Amino acid sequence: VTGSKTQRERGDRDIHVISSWVLRTGVVSSVAVMLLGLVLAFARGAPTVEQMEHSGFSADFPAIFRGAAALEGVALIELGILMLVLTPVLRVASSMVIFATEERDWLYAGLTAVVLALTLVSLVVLR
């Protein structure tokens, strides 16, 4: 059984409000963290172009968190990249919660859950 029309309208409005808030907050804060990382990286001696061209993202998450906590420039930039990648995933997750709890729209709650699962699987497993 799916919810009434007014339930759906209220839920849709909440999805828009929350997902635009998640987008703005996620993108602005991740870029802020990246810029802080860039400033700190250069404050501790400017990296050469050679270094910048060859330092790829290291997918060692504990190391990123430890480095970011110690205010290391590159680790902060990597943390910002992670936050940026996770932002749309959070938008999908919050939409799923509203489809299920507010709208009781099980078709779209299920559909969104599948999209979320696919995204998470390819984010974590694929190489």
Place this chain on the structure above:
Amino acid sequence: VRDRITNIRIAMFLELSTAVGAMFGAAVLSRHVNGPLLTLLFGLTLILSLLPIIATLGEELPKGVRNDPLANYLKLNSSYYDHRLKRVVEYQVTGIPQSFAVMGLAGVISGLLGIGAGVVKVLVHEIFMKVPTKVSSATSNFMIGVTAASAAGVYLRRGQVLPFVVVPVATSVLLGAFLGTRLMERMSNSHIRKVFAGALAVMGLQMLVRGIQGLL
């Protein structure tokens, strides 16, 4: 987004096939496919898809859209407030099966090349679903984030993402996106479509040239 231009249901429904396509493209096909040939084909596709866009260039809103029964079932028909027209625009959605199929292909392409997903998404919304231009660009904006997040894992783990390159790119994309969102609300649909046609032509030619260079 406060004018609710993004159609969240279209985004979620189409993201199903796009995500599967992108995963297949990135994890499986990318090991077997000839890059330059694919780039060339993609460029050709973009140039060809200019034709239906040019045919409807002056149209403010799509006309005579037949209501697809699947769109009713999936609750895809919707409305948005248009700042330029100063009224609520109700719209129907059509061509659901074709859109779902082509969006899977779009996913494969974005998984393989890591580019162009947004352009193909707008094309699918415009040509097959026939939704208003503002709805198609806002909805594809929602979708490219999700598709990109799926592909990102592969590139991050391969160490192919360069942190020092990401910072300036992300910062300027953020500024451009803020500006673009505000501009989009105030522009007419037909003006946006002209900008899109221009971008399509430039991207298509660029990929044609890159593909030919790669093959030679």
